Amino acid sequence: MDASTKLSILADAAKYDASCSSSGSARGNAPGGLGNGAVGGICHSWAADGRCVSLLKVLLSNACAYDCAYCVNRRSNDVPRAGFEPEELVRLVIDFYKRNYIEGVFISSAVLGCPDHTMERMIGVAKTLRVRERWNGYLHLKAIPGSSVELVDEAARWADRVSVNVELPSRASLARVAPDKTPAAIFGVMRALARASGFEPRKALPAAEAPDKLALPAPAGSAAEPVPLYAARPAPSGERSVMAARKGRARDPGSAVLPAGQTTQLVVGASPESDATILTLAENLYLAYDVRRVYYSAFMPAGRDPRVPALPGPPLLREHRLYQADWLFRFYGFRADEILGPDRPYLDADLDPKCAWALRNLDRFPVEVNRADYLELLRVPGIGPRSASRIVKARSKARLTADSLKALGVVMKRAAFFVTCSGSAPTLPGSTRRPAPDAAYARAALTDGAALALAPLQMEFDWGAP
């Protein structure tokens, strides 16, 4: 098989992993070496599906011993198989990197025989890149569920980031859809990664979750402990938000071991869990394992498998809303139970989750922009972290008016419903109307274009049907 065909097959097989980020590492170049990390990450191109291309994302091999129903590489799927020789992949990374095509490489693999054997092969490539080629670009390694703690630790030594994908949001779905994997195999690796980057996993779940906790074999020198696994219920109110919890956590982009930490991915639509279940699990992963990012991947059916639904297309609108809610965790100080709950299991299709929250909590509005603190400003639809900090800066010099808000980058079309400037409500752009958030037109005015753009691609699947 020629190099080009091989590359096509192994890139094609890797593309369903949504992780593209190259941020979080400040690894320096070495004398005579090649490359360095850029803390903010750098996008190098954008593919025809609109996703950023930052890393060469490939599998070492797609010949998998496992049979996960959602995955194109599963044993029972009929696709062409290929594998890189380690040396081929090393060459490719260096050749692409020197041309500034990529920020680094994301090496993953199907399970070749057993998890540890697969990990050893990936680590071999990583080591050659770092030691022989003296390459210091961004390196993301995928850890295989069930690999030994020693190998996870070694991967963490060479990589900027290591991830293991949770994929299925409940124990029952995992057992049905990915029968070769177990919760212990996945969360054991997450725990080892959290420790490798200096974070001690804690019990983050309420005691009622006990049945879903599992005692893992203890790594040398520490006692066995319950590890948080899936949680089907929101953490009780009063718990800290992801943003607040992360504020106190040390981040060292210059660290030699795993400077960019770990990430994970959840597949959306391959199993019946609601948005509430998915977001609650995501929040727990942020809190319990210090996961840097949770990615959400709309399920793309690849060949027929009776264990997963035959969706007419990937649930892109659902995925989009989940990402928006995830931003609210990380940058706006929201908790999962503020966004969704048992009585409201799905995100609103027409409104972004922040607008939906604001309309449900009108007693917290309007917010006076000349007085409200940063966190209150952040909760206003139309105001983001950037415009909120600009507001705080600018008002120390002068009182803000509707015009100054606009100049500072506030989206007045939304914000006008929820703010006052020195006591008076701004009018809607292009109108003399004073917006009332409880009026019937408010919901229509706050609707964004996502449902229109994405919904035609997404059709409902009836989980209740036989």
Added chain:
Amino acid sequence: MTEPRVDIDEPVTLAHDGSWPGYLCACAEALNAPEPVPRVVGYDAPLGLFESRMAVARDDGRAAALWDRLTAKAGVPAMRIVLEAFLSERPDARTNAAVVIRRLRRDGAEALRDLADPVVLSVDKAANRSRREAERTTGIARLSELADGSWYAPLEPECDVLPLVADHFAARFAAMRFALHDLRRGRAVLHEPGRPWLLADGFALNRAVSDGEGDGAPGYIDPLMLSSDESRIRDLWRRYFSATAIEGRLNPGLQSAHIPKKYWRLLTEMGRG
């Protein structure tokens, strides 16, 4: 003490030659001028009917002295914003940055917080524009290996970003001999391993880069000048790039929102040479 007002209709202006040191000299002149404070404009700005314009000569020593004094007062991050605003090449941002320099001298970095002021806001926005263009450039510059083992990247940035990106590339490709060529401005960053980078005006890559009038588009490199591996590796990259898009979610609108078409010409994966 209130600051003298800068009158937009003020007929006395100070013209700089368009270079960064030249601009700083005009700013220094404005700082010393008696009231009303003259505006700082480019020498190529259209002359107003009642305007009396004074050209300020470029003097690198004087520029450096002003830079050091202002940096001591306002700090490096504030001065970087002034530089970025200048490199945006927006005439209004340059004129406004001269006003901001005056305030930086008086109030220090604090002056930049006044974002409700249109002058400060326009400088801040222009600086953001340059910074974003510089970030984009660090991602989309495409280097080609030439037959002599050196590397060449043609660029067409919207702002004059070479001074903002040179350190990044010099650190990353420390062991490579390379040129980053701004085709619009005819300038290049030249880097030799083990030496500090240089900025060269009037750069041309030995007949190789067409000026747009010959056979190839600007940025086109004569295949004879390329290393023997170059075209094979470009093909691999194109192959990878097309394999990585997911067919079920094609979204050309989103793609060109992230990377506007005007940049595609120089991107290997979008079909160049």
